[in-house]
Amino acid sequence: MTQIPPHQSLIQYYQVRDQLIVLLNKLADLAQQRSLSIVVDEWIDGRIPKSYIAGNTDTLHQLSLRAIVNEDIRLTYKPFRVAVVGEFTRGKTTLLNALLEQKILTSDRRPNTATCTILKYGKIPYIRVRYFDSTGLEALDIQTQNLAADLVRYTSDAGMDEEKYEALLQGDEKSLADQIEGVHVWLPAEFLGQRVYELIDTPGLGSIFDSHQVITYNAIPQMDAILFLTQFNALIGEGELVFLSSLREYLNRFLFVLTKVDLAQEEENPQEAINKAIDFTRSVLINQVQLPNPSIYPISGVAAVQDNQYHKSGIIQLVEALDQFISCSSGRERLLKLYRSANTYHIWIEKDIQRALEALNHQIAQLTEAKDQLVSKINDVELSRDDLNLLLKAQTQELEKRQLGSIYQLRERLKVIIRETPINLHTKVDEVVYLWLREQEYVCMHDVQLLQNSTKFFLSKILFWAGRSTLNLIPEDLLLLDVMTKEINFSTTLVSLTNVGNFVSEHIKRELLASQLPPNQTIFIDQATELNLHNEAGSLFREWVESLYIYLETIINQVISDYLQLIKQQIQLIEEQRNKLQQRLHLMSQQNYSIHNIHQQLESIKLYLSTNPKI
Ligand SMILES: Nc1nc2c(ncn2[C@@H]2O[C@H](COP(=O)(O)OP(=O)(O)OP(=O)(O)O)[C@@H](O)[C@H]2O)c(=O)[nH]1
Ligand SMILES: [Mg+2]
Incomplete structure (x- = not known):
C-alpha cells in the first residue's frame, strides 16, 4: 500500500495533459483526413x-x-x-528506499553510492548497467531475481569487501x-x-572520491527537480555552498531537505532544535547563495524505513512539495509546450479547412449558376419552339391558300378550253391539267x-442562340438539323399534286360525259359541281399541307426535344457534380465544426492554465 x-x-x-493529448490526436485525425x-x-x-x-516541395523532408x-506525445510521457x-x-x-517503500539500494555510514542510479517504473525488476565508452564495455542487462543484491555490485563502493574498500581508499x-x-533500474514501485x-x-x-562528485555535477542539468539534502547534526557547510553557487542557473529546480531530524x-x-537548524540553513541559503x-x-529517512513511522517522518510533506513543484515547473512547461503545439496545429488545420471551404462554395455556386442558366434555357427553347410552330402553322396555311387559289386558276383555264375547243376535249383537258x-x-x-x-x-437560330452558353452543343445539333431537313423530299408533294390533277381531270371528264357531247357551257356554271370540285381538290391539298406541316413540326419537335434532352443531361451531370461537392461540403463542415470545438477546448485550457499557476 x-x-x-x-x-x-x-x-x-x-x-490537462490527457485533455491536450486527446485534442492533439483529434488534430492529427483531421490532418490525416x-x-x-x-x-x-x-x-x-x-x-x-x-x-x-x-514551388516544388518534393525534395523537402x-x-x-x-x-x-x-x-x-512521446516527449510528454517522458518521466520527470x-x-x-x-x-x-x-x-x-x-x-x-523510503520513497520506494522497499530496501532496494544499499546505504552505508561510509561514502558509498558511486554511480547515478536511475530508478523507473517497470513491471518486472530489471537492471541495465551502462559503462563509459572509454572502458570499451558493452551495456549489461540483468533480469534480476534479487534486485538489491544485484544492484549493490554496480552502485555501491562500500558494497565491496572490506579489503577492496580499503584498497579503494588507498587509491589502489x-x-x-x-x-x-549509470545504472538504470526498472522496478514495480x-x-x-x-x-x-x-x-x-x-x-x-x-x-575523498573525486569521481563521485563529477558524476553528480554532470547529472544536474538533466533533472526536473533536485532534492538537496543537508543534515540536522552537520548543518550546511562550505563545500555545499560552493557546490550550490556553481550551479546557480539550476537552483530554481532545487528543493532543500534537512535529514536525520530523528537525531x-x-x-x-x-x-x-529542528526549527533552529531549519532557520540556520535558510539564512545561509539566503545570504550565501x-x-x-x-x-x-x-x-x-530512518524513521520511515526502520521505525515504521512514515506519517511522522516528514516524507509525506516533502513528497507533496515535490509533486507541486514538478507540476508547476516542468509539468507546466510541458503543458504550455503541448498547448502551443496544439494551438499551432489547430491554426494550420483551420486555415486549410477555411481555404477548402471557400473553394468548394465557389465551385458549388458556379455549378448552381450553370444549372440555373440551363433551366432557364429550357424554358426559352420551349417558348421559341412554340413560336416556331405557330409560324409554321401560319406559313403552311398561307401555302394552302395559294394552292387552293391555283385550283380556281385551273378551273378558269379549263372553262376557256371547253368554250374554245369543243373537239378532242378529253385530250385537251389532260393537256391543261398536265x-x-x-x-x-x-x-x-x-x-x-x-x-x-x-x-x-429558325431552328438553327434557336439552337445556336441557346447553345452558345451551353457548352459544345452547337455543331453536332446543327449537323443533325441539316440531316433531318434534307429528308423533306418532294415525293409526297408530287403524289399529292398528281392526285389533285387526276381528280380534277377525272371530274371534268365525268362532267363532260354526263352532259352528253358536244358539251355546252353550262357544266361549269353548275354551282354545286364547282363547290364539289373545290372541296374535293381542296381537301387533297389540305391533306398534303397538313402532312407537310406535321412533318416539319415533327422535325422541329424532334430536334428540339433532342436538344432539350442534351441540356437535361448536362443538368444531370451538373447535379451529380454538385451532389458530390455537397457531400464534401458536408464532411468539411463537420471538420470545421470539430476544429471549432478543439479551438474552444484549447481556449478553456489556456484560461485554466493562466488562472491556475500551481500547475
Ligand atoms: N539517524 C538517521 N540516520 C540516517 C538517516 N538517513 C540515513 N541515515 C544513515 O546515514 C548513513 C548514510 O546513509 P545513506 O543513505 O547511505 O547516505 P547517502 O547520502 O546515500 O550516502 P552516499 O551514498 O555515501 O553519498 C547510513 O548509516 C544511514 O543509516 C536518518 O534519517 N536518520
Ligand atoms: Mg547513497
Whole structure:
C-alpha cells in the first residue's frame, strides 16, 4: 500500500495533459483526413504545412501531422527526473528506499553510492548497467531475481569487501564511478508508477572520491527537480555552498531537505532544535547563495524505513512539495509546450479547412449558376419552339391558300378550253391539267423549299442562340438539323399534286360525259359541281399541307426535344457534380465544426492554465 498518493496538483497536471493529448490526436485525425503534410526542414527553421510553400516541395523532408503529434506525445510521457543530491552519508539512498517503500539500494555510514542510479517504473525488476565508452564495455542487462543484491555490485563502493574498500581508499582500487556511466533500474514501485517519475540516486559530494562528485555535477542539468539534502547534526557547510553557487542557473529546480531530524530526539527540546537548524540553513541559503525564500523540509529517512513511522517522518510533506513543484515547473512547461503545439496545429488545420471551404462554395455556386442558366434555357427553347410552330402553322396555311387559289386558276383555264375547243376535249383537258401540274410542281417545290429553309433557319437560330452558353452543343445539333431537313423530299408533294390533277381531270371528264357531247357551257356554271370540285381538290391539298406541316413540326419537335434532352443531361451531370461537392461540403463542415470545438477546448485550457499557476 502506498503511503503517499500523488498530490492534487499533479493529478490536475495529468488531467490537462490527457485533455491536450486527446485534442492533439483529434488534430492529427483531421490532418490525416485532409492529407495535410508538414515540411520539417532546416531552411524553414521549424515546421510549416506543405501548402504554405510555393514551388516544388518534393525534395523537402515531409512528415504527417500524426508523426509530429506522436513525437510531441512521446516527449510528454517522458518521466520527470528527480535527483537526490548532497554530501556523502546525508541519507540520500535511505530517503529513496523510503520513497520506494522497499530496501532496494544499499546505504552505508561510509561514502558509498558511486554511480547515478536511475530508478523507473517497470513491471518486472530489471537492471541495465551502462559503462563509459572509454572502458570499451558493452551495456549489461540483468533480469534480476534479487534486485538489491544485484544492484549493490554496480552502485555501491562500500558494497565491496572490506579489503577492496580499503584498497579503494588507498587509491589502489578503482571506484565504480570511474567505470559506470549509470545504472538504470526498472522496478514495480507504486511511487514511480503513480507519478511517472524517475528517481536518481547520486554519489555524495565532498568525499575523498573525486569521481563521485563529477558524476553528480554532470547529472544536474538533466533533472526536473533536485532534492538537496543537508543534515540536522552537520548543518550546511562550505563545500555545499560552493557546490550550490556553481550551479546557480539550476537552483530554481532545487528543493532543500534537512535529514536525520530523528537525531533531535536527543536534544532537550527536539522541535526547537529542528526549527533552529531549519532557520540556520535558510539564512545561509539566503545570504550565501542569494536564494530569495528557500523552503526546507525536515525528514527522517530512518524513521520511515526502520521505525515504521512514515506519517511522522516528514516524507509525506516533502513528497507533496515535490509533486507541486514538478507540476508547476516542468509539468507546466510541458503543458504550455503541448498547448502551443496544439494551438499551432489547430491554426494550420483551420486555415486549410477555411481555404477548402471557400473553394468548394465557389465551385458549388458556379455549378448552381450553370444549372440555373440551363433551366432557364429550357424554358426559352420551349417558348421559341412554340413560336416556331405557330409560324409554321401560319406559313403552311398561307401555302394552302395559294394552292387552293391555283385550283380556281385551273378551273378558269379549263372553262376557256371547253368554250374554245369543243373537239378532242378529253385530250385537251389532260393537256391543261398536265401543264397545270408541272407549274404547280414548280411552285410547290419552291414554296416547300422556302418553308423548309425558314424552318431550318429558325431552328438553327434557336439552337445556336441557346447553345452558345451551353457548352459544345452547337455543331453536332446543327449537323443533325441539316440531316433531318434534307429528308423533306418532294415525293409526297408530287403524289399529292398528281392526285389533285387526276381528280380534277377525272371530274371534268365525268362532267363532260354526263352532259352528253358536244358539251355546252353550262357544266361549269353548275354551282354545286364547282363547290364539289373545290372541296374535293381542296381537301387533297389540305391533306398534303397538313402532312407537310406535321412533318416539319415533327422535325422541329424532334430536334428540339433532342436538344432539350442534351441540356437535361448536362443538368444531370451538373447535379451529380454538385451532389458530390455537397457531400464534401458536408464532411468539411463537420471538420470545421470539430476544429471549432478543439479551438474552444484549447481556449478553456489556456484560461485554466493562466488562472491556475500551481500547475
Ligand atoms: N539517524 C538517521 N540516520 C540516517 C538517516 N538517513 C540515513 N541515515 C544513515 O546515514 C548513513 C548514510 O546513509 P545513506 O543513505 O547511505 O547516505 P547517502 O547520502 O546515500 O550516502 P552516499 O551514498 O555515501 O553519498 C547510513 O548509516 C544511514 O543509516 C536518518 O534519517 N536518520
Ligand atoms: Mg547513497
